[in-house]
Amino acid sequence: MSNGIRVASLDDIPQGEGIAVDKAITGTSDNIALLRDTDDSVYALDDTCTHETASLADGWVEDGFVECPLHSSKFCLKSGEVQGLPATRNACPHRVEVRDGEVYLFPGETP
Amino acid sequence: MTERVVIVGGGVAGVSTAASLRSGGFEGEVTLVDLGEFPYDRPPLSKDFLAGAKDIKQIALQQSQWYDDQRIRLINRTAVTALRPREAAVELADGHLLPADRVVLATGGGAARPPVPGIDSERVHVLRTADDADRLRPSLVPGARLLVVGAGLIGAEVASTAVRLGCRVDLVDPVAVPLAGALGPELGAWLHGLHAAHGVTTVQASVESFEERRTGIEATLTTSAAPRLYDAVVLGVGMVPCTELAQAAGLEVDRGIVVDERRTTSHPAVLAVGDPARVRRGGVLQPRTEHWEAARHDGARAAATLLGTAPPEETVSWFWTDRHARHVEAVGHMDAATHTVVRGSFDGPSCAVFGLRDGLVVAAASVDDPSAVRAARRMIDRRLPVDAARLADTSVKPRDLLRG
Numbered sequence: 436m437s438n439g440i441r442v443a444s445l446d447d448i449p450q451g452e453g454i455a456v457d458k459a460i461t462g463t464s465d466n467i468a469l470l471r472d473t474d475d476s477v478y479a480l481d482d483t484c485t486h487e488t489a490s491l492a493d494g495w496v497e498d499g500f501v502e503c504p505l506h507s508s509k510f511c512l513k514s515g516e517v518q519g520l521p522a523t524r525n526a527c528p529h530r531v532e533v534r535d536g537e538v539y540l541f542p543g544e545t546p
Numbered sequence: 547m548t549e550r551v552v553i554v555g556g557g558v559a560g561v562s563t564a565a566s567l568r569s570g571g572f573e574g575e576v577t578l579v580d581l582g583e584f585p586y587d588r589p590p591l592s593k594d595f596l597a598g599a600k601d602i603k604q605i606a607l608q609q610s611q612w613y614d615d616q617r618i619r620l621i622n623r624t625a626v627t628a629l630r631p632r633e634a635a636v637e638l639a640d641g642h643l644l645p646a647d648r649v650v651l652a653t654g655g656g657a658a659r660p661p662v663p664g665i666d667s668e669r670v671h672v673l674r675t676a677d678d679a680d681r682l683r684p685s686l687v688p689g690a691r692l693l694v695v696g697a698g699l700i701g702a703e704v705a706s707t708a709v710r711l712g713c714r715v716d717l718v719d720p721v722a723v724p725l726a727g728a729l730g731p732e733l734g735a736w737l738h739g740l741h742a743a744h745g746v747t748t749v750q751a752s753v754e755s756f757e758e759r760r761t762g763i764e765a766t767l768t769t770s771a772a773p774r775l776y777d778a779v780v781l782g783v784g785m786v787p788c789t790e791l792a793q794a795a796g797l798e799v800d801r802g803i804v805v806d807e808r809r810t811t812s813h814p815a816v817l818a819v820g821d822p823a824r825v826r827r828g829g830v831l832q833p834r835t836e837h838w839e840a841a842r843h844d845g846a847r848a849a850a851t852l853l854g855t856a857p858p859e860e861t862v863s864w865f866w867t868d869r870h871a872r873h874v875e876a877v878g879h880m881d882a883a884t885h886t887v888v889r890g891s892f893d894g895p896s897c898a899v900f901g902l903r904d905g906l907v908v909a910a911a912s913v914d915d916p917s918a919v920r921a922a923r924r925m926i927d928r929r930l931p932v933d934a935a936r937l938a939d940t941s942v943k944p945r946d947l948l949r950g
Contacts, residue, residue: 451945495920495945504916505873506589506866507839519565520558520842521587523608 439532439539443469446536450475453492453501455482461542467529468492469538470501470512477538478512478546479529486522513546549574551852552636552646554626554791556580557588558838559820560652561607562845568616570853577619577644579626579636582676584610589838591679592703593868597711598683602676629795631815650848651792651803651811651818655785655836664756669763670779673700685778688712693765693776695753697724697738699867701782705746706869716774717741718767720752728865729911730880733899736892737874737913744870785836787822800824802834808851809844817851819844837865862926864919875919878909878926887937889918898922900937907932917944924948 442456453470456479461467466482468491480501482490489505496502500509500518508522515526530541551567553560556578564576578585585607594600613620621638628637635643657672659665671682686692690713694705697719705717726734741748751767758764759775766773789799798804798812802824809817809825820841825832840863850857864877880886883901890897898918901909906929910922921944925932936942 449943449945452943493917495917502920504920507864507920519846520562520607521589521838523612 437541439530439541441537442540443538444536445471445475445477445533445538448477448538451496453494453496455490455492456540461529461540463529463542465527466490466492467540467542468494468501469531469540470494470496472499472512473497476512477531477533479531479540480510480512480515480526481529484508484522485517485524485526491526550634550645550647551576551650552626552644552648553578553650553652554636555652555654555788555820556582556585556607556620556622557652557654557820557841558607559654559841559845560650561585562842563650563652563819563848564618564845565608565616566846566849567852568618570849570855572849572853574647575619576617577621577646578613579621579624579638579644581623581625583622584620586676588674591676592673592700593707595676596673596679596683596686596704596707605676626791629791629797629816631795631813634815647815648852649816650852651816651822652820652841652845653788653791653818653822655787655821657781658784658786659781660783662753662755664758664763665781667756667758667763667779669758669777670756670781672781673704674785682778682780686711686713689714690778691762691774691776692716693718693753693774693779694782695719695779696782696784697721697741697748698782698784699725699865701780702737702741702869703867704780704782705741706744709744709746710870715746716749716776717746718749718751718753720750720768722750727879727881728876728909729874730883730886730899730901730909732886732888733892733897733911733913737869737872740870740872785821787824787834789822792816792818792822800831804831808857809848810851817848819848835863837863839864859927862923864923866916872913873916874911874913875916876909876911877919877923878907880909880911882908887934889938890915890940900932900934902932902934905931907937915944921945921947 448471455466468482484503493504494501509518510526515528530544530546532539586605590605625639657674692713694717709715723734751769754766762775764773792803803818866875880901887900896915898912907925912919
C-alpha cells in the first residue's frame with residue numbers, strides 16, 4: 436500500500452480554487468487538479484475538462500463542485516460526475532489525503 | 547401523472563429538457579423529435595466546426611448510447627408539422643400522429659435575412675445549423691474575399707475563424723461599438739478593435755444591395771465607397787424565433803412564444819423553452835434570452851414544471867464568446883449600470899469590467915478572466931454589496947471578492 440505522493444501543502448491551494456499537478460509527477464495521462472472546496476476538503480480530478488481543453492484547476496470550486504473556466508460544465512468533486520451540458524463525460528477522480536497540512540495524492544486510486 | 551412528453555427540437559433546450567426529466571425521476575415516455583441526424587451543439591458552428599477542426603460527431607450534444615440509457619426516444623430527420631393538444635398528439639411530416647400528453651416546444655430560431663436586394667444569392671450564407679456551416683466552409687480558403695454582415699457574437703466569431711483560415715475579411719456593422727449593451731462601451735470598443743489588430747477590416751455601415759457577378763457577389767454599402775466584390779457573404783444579423791407551430795395551434799405569440807415563469811404557454815399542455823420562448827413576468831413581456839446557458843436552464847425549468855417539482859433557482863443571464871483566441875464572458879445587463887469599474891488593463895493578459903448600480907453589481911464582462919465574471923454572477927444573484935475599490939484591485943482574487 437503506497438503512502439501516496441506528497442504533492443502540495445494545504446496552504447498552497449487557496450480555498451475555493453485549485454492547482455494542477457503535472458503528469459510528470461503523477462505518472463498519469465493527464466495532469467491532476469487538486470481542488471480545495473469551500474469547507475477545506477481537498478479533492479483530485481483529471482485536470483482537463485472532458486468537454487474542451489481547459490484546466491479544471493483554474494475553475495470555480497464551491498459546495499462540492501468545480502465549474503470549468505471555459506463553458507461552466509460542473510463536476511462533482513467527490514465522484515467527478517458531470518452535472519450537465521456542455522460536458523457529457525465524467526471527470527476521473529483520484530484519492531487524496533491531507534495529513535498534517537500536507538496533501539498526498541494517490542493517482543489512479545478511486546477515492 | 548403525465549405519461550408521454552414530446553419535445554420538439556434537439557437543440558440544447560430540448561436535450562436539456564429530456565435530460566432533466568430523467569434526472570428528476572420522470573418515468574413516462576420521453577420522445578425528442580429533431581430535424582437533424584442527431585442533436586448537436588451550436589456554439590462550435592462558428593468556431594471549430596466551421597474551421598473543420600471538429601466534425602459533427604465531435605459536437606454531438608450526447609452520444610447515441612445516452613438516449614438508450616436514458617430511455618429517450620429520438621426521432622431524427624423529422625419535422626413536427628402541427629400540434630394537436632385536443633387529441634393529445636403532435637402531427638409529423640408524414641402525417642403520422644405521435645401521442646403527446648404534454649409538448650415542449652424547443653424549436654429554436656432561424657437566421658434573419660433582411661429584405662436587401664440580392665440577398666437570396668447562393669453566395670450569401672447564414673449560420674444556424676451544421677448544414678449552414680458545411681455549405682460555408684468550402685468558401686473559407688486562403689485568399690478568399692469574405693464579407694461578414696453584423697459584428698455581434700456570430701459575426702465576430704465567423705470573422706475571427708475566417709481570418710485565421712487565411713481569408714480576406716471585411717466586417718460591417720452599422721453600430722460603432724457592437725455589443726456595447728452587453729459588454730459596456732469601453733470593453734465593447736476594445737474588443738471590436740481586436741478585429742483590425744488581427745487583419746479584419748471593420749467598416750461602420752449597412753449593406754444596401756448585393757449583385758451577382760460572374761466572379762463573385764458585389765456588395766454596395768451605405769458608405770460612399772465603390773461596391774466591392776466578394777467570394778462569399780455571411781449574415782450575422784440576428785435570429786427569428788420559430789413560432790409557426792405555436793401560432794398555428796392558436797397559442798399566444800408575440801415576437802416569441804409567450805410563456806409564464808414555469809415555461810407553460812397559453813395552452814396548459816404545451817410548454818416552450820430556449821430561443822423562441824418569451825417570458826411574461828409580473829404581467830410584463832420580457833425580451834427573449836438568446837443564449838446557450840439560458841436555453842439549458844429553460845429545459846431544467848420546463849422539466850420541473852412537468853414533474854411538479856420546485857423550479858431551479860433564477861440566475862442572471864450569462865454567455866461566452868471566443869474571438870481571435872480570446873475568451874470573453876459576460877453576465878447581467880451592462881446597460882442597466884450607472885457606472886463601471888475596470889479591473890486590470892484591456893491591453894494586459896486579462897481584464898474585466900463590472901457594471902454597478904446603487905452599490906450592487908448588475909453586470910460584468912471579462913476577457914480571459916472568467917473567474918471575475920463567475921464572482922460577479924454570484925454577487926448579482928446574492929445581491930451582495932460591493933466595494934468598488936476592491937473590484938478594481940487585481941491583487942484581490944475574484945474568489946476573495948465574495949468574502950467581503
